[in-house]
Amino acid sequence: MKKERTSSRFMATLEHMLSNDSWVSILVIVLGFLVGTLLLLVIGRNPAGMYAAMLQTLTGYDITRNVWNARYIGEWLTASIPLILCGLSMGFAARTGLFNIGAEGQYIVGLTVAQFVALYGPQVPVLHWVLALLAAGLAGMLWGGIVGFLKASYSVSEVVATIMLNYIAFFLSRWLTMLIPGTNTYRTPTFPATARLTSTLFLRLTNESRLNLGLWVALAACLFYWYMIEKTRKGFELRATGFNKEAARYAGIKVTSTITISMSIAGLFAGLAGAIVALGSFSYGRVLAGYDNYGFNGIAVALVGNSTAGGTLLSGLLFGMLASAQPLMQGRQIPKEITWIISGLVVIFISLRGGVRLFLEWRAREKARLRKETME
Amino acid sequence: MSVFLAMIPSILMIVAPILISAMGGLISERSGIVNIALEGLMGIGAFTAATVHYFLEQSTPLSIWIAILAASVAGLAVSLIHAYASISLNADQVISGTGINLLSTGGTAFLAQVIFRMERTAPFRLGMMPGFWGIYPTAWIALAVVLVTWYVLYRRPFGLHLRACGEHPHAAASCGIKVRKMRYIAVMASGFLAGMAGACLVLTQTIQYTIYTINGAGFIALAAVSFGRWLPKGVTAASMLFGLAVALAIYMVNIEAMRFLPSEFFSVMPYFITLLTLVLFSGKEYAPRAAGQPYERTGS
Numbered sequence: 001m002k003k004e005r006t007s008s009r010f011m012a013t014l015e016h017m018l019s020n021d022s023w024v025s026i027l028v029i030v031l032g033f034l035v036g037t038l039l040l041l042v043i044g045r046n047p048a049g050m051y052a053a054m055l056q057t058l059t060g061y062d063i064t065r066n067v068w069n070a071r072y073i074g075e076w077l078t079a080s081i082p083l084i085l086c087g088l089s090m091g092f093a094a095r096t097g098l099f100n101i102g103a104e105g106q107y108i109v110g111l112t113v114a115q116f117v118a119l120y121g122p123q124v125p126v127l128h129w130v131l132a133l134l135a136a137g138l139a140g141m142l143w144g145g146i147v148g149f150l151k152a153s154y155s156v157s158e159v160v161a162t163i164m165l166n167y168i169a170f171f172l173s174r175w176l177t178m179l180i181p182g183t184n185t186y187r188t189p190t191f192p193a194t195a196r197l198t199s200t201l202f203l204r205l206t207n208e209s210r211l212n213l214g215l216w217v218a219l220a221a222c223l224f225y226w227y228m229i230e231k232t233r234k235g236f237e238l239r240a241t242g243f244n245k246e247a248a249r250y251a252g253i254k255v256t257s258t259i260t261i262s263m264s265i266a267g268l269f270a271g272l273a274g275a276i277v278a279l280g281s282f283s284y285g286r287v288l289a290g291y292d293n294y295g296f297n298g299i300a301v302a303l304v305g306n307s308t309a310g311g312t313l314l315s316g317l318l319f320g321m322l323a324s325a326q327p328l329m330q331g332r333q334i335p336k337e338i339t340w341i342i343s344g345l346v347v348i349f350i351s352l353r354g355g356v357r358l359f360l361e362w363r364a365r366e367k368a369r370l371r372k373e374t375m376e
Numbered sequence: 377m378s379v380f381l382a383m384i385p386s387i388l389m390i391v392a393p394i395l396i397s398a399m400g401g402l403i404s405e406r407s408g409i410v411n412i413a414l415e416g417l418m419g420i421g422a423f424t425a426a427t428v429h430y431f432l433e434q435s436t437p438l439s440i441w442i443a444i445l446a447a448s449v450a451g452l453a454v455s456l457i458h459a460y461a462s463i464s465l466n467a468d469q470v471i472s473g474t475g476i477n478l479l480s481t482g483g484t485a486f487l488a489q490v491i492f493r494m495e496r497t498a499p500f501r502l503g504m505m506p507g508f509w510g511i512y513p514t515a516w517i518a519l520a521v522v523l524v525t526w527y528v529l530y531r532r533p534f535g536l537h538l539r540a541c542g543e544h545p546h547a548a549a550s551c552g553i554k555v556r557k558m559r560y561i562a563v564m565a566s567g568f569l570a571g572m573a574g575a576c577l578v579l580t581q582t583i584q585y586t587i588y589t590i591n592g593a594g595f596i597a598l599a600a601v602s603f604g605r606w607l608p609k610g611v612t613a614a615s616m617l618f619g620l621a622v623a624l625a626i627y628m629v630n631i632e633a634m635r636f637l638p639s640e641f642f643s644v645m646p647y648f649i650t651l652l653t654l655v656l657f658s659g660k661e662y663a664p665r666a667a668g669q670p671y672e673r674t675g676s
Contacts, residue, residue, distance in 0.1 A: 043490045099470050101412075156654045157668075159412065159470055160602055163595050164647040175640040290588065299474055335489035340482025347475035348457060351467040358465065 021306045032346040049332035057325040074209025080320025081218045085273035086298025089266040091307035096262035097242035102162025103270040104295025105169035109143045110136035110271030112173040114278040115285035118195035128194040140271015141264040148263025152256040188285030197280040214276030226309035303350045385510040391619030392514035393577035397597035399525045400569030407562030408542035408666040412473035414570045415594025416480030421447035421574025423484035426497040426585035444575040451571020459563040466670035499584040514576040526608040542664035545671040599650040605662040618646035
């Protein structure tokens, strides 16, 4: 009898947790780490190494050698910035019911334009990088806006269109960047110092890490996202379109322009991410050899963050931690790919969330049946 | 002209994996399940084939064929995740596909670290050998896959049932067709073919698997399905065209008249053409009507 009561209480707690998005996200992350830890055990490595590397990334404290270095914290935040922004990109579109696989392409467009402004823009302190960020944001907006426009006006699937535009952005970026005089197969000439997002404060605080002014941009973007989605009329229209397009149209919302605006703003976030990586982490323009994958990982970031501003910020920090812990893991005999596996698993577990809904429905039916039985 | 003739075997070598994978995508989308995991499934196939071939090539002459079979089975096994999430749990088909793509990169590199203690598989000595006219057997495999797909989808009742699930699943169900079972079969077939395609790619075009081996071939296959308007002959033609573009991007340095164009010009072609055709033919409905939508049984 007692056992039965505890099990029913467990079920009730589980049910309560599963009906809350934040709890599901936490559950999914815990599951991802659990499977990752098991995998390491199976191949005979000590998972403690993975957790020590993650601790060192988060706090700068190296538990094995008992030394502290703030640079690791700086590198963690640096890796998180583009992930947060690309997560916002994916999330913003998702709130309007769109699946933005194109953050990668919008990121590349932003990165490329920022590199051009860095090399050819006016070399005035502050103004130079502000211009570069603005141009990159606009370019991202345009690249995302194209998808929104095609979706709204020609009902072209945004999934296929963004995948195509990712590759188009990638090859265009390579071609245009290689046209710059003095560029070899992998880099352009060095940027002037006025184009860099360097922050002397951060350099001092984090022991010369690559942490840069982009951090403020990312935080401001989160605020903007929250305000726009939750507090403005446009944000309401965006969400209404996401819930039910036909109902939104019936309510007098201009669905076509709403979809275009949504994709443009999604592109803005990703374009800024590209500019921050280009001007914050590198001192020269890159001829991309492959995707940087921030855009694709942004999908996971947004899914875990439930497409809210705060959630995306937190999950961006989590995935940034995984990314910047990689080199530290390798030094501890942990294959660094385990972090990619954990990210992939998290996304797959989220896709299995439909199972949670089925479970809740089943529970509700069971309860109704029990109630009926006791009534009789 | 002779330069082009000399290129035909290379073009077919590049076309074959794209075509095989695209047929998988076609089958899956015809049943109503969009499979954007083709890229990841090809990666899993390529890794499996490279590994199996590396260990068996010394001991049996059938090594290549065993590797292709193993790759296909591996692709099928992983595609079951996608099938379970999107068919049994009604999950968003794009999310589980993206998950597989992410997992494929991490999983293959992780296994390579475990088995070979490096980020790639150890190189095998000898890949697949070209047959007469210098054409690789993968071209014939691709041809067979196309013919079988066409025959099954358009000349057998089974294919009609499968396509009905992608057009109007509820109507199909009312005729006694088991929609979920059909969709499972279609996704598994696409996993099998994508795995096979990955094997064909790695065994003809390179000597080992790295995470850059597939390099977008799966996404090109996905584009070929749309550009080919979800028809076997259209998808075949699209794959040929895209394969030609990829080949030109690689081999154009040998062609005097084309040297003024950057190789990126040809690389970008498949994606650009696909986007353009999606816009141009947007008014007409070529895509299976229920593709991308979960099938929920109504009533009881």
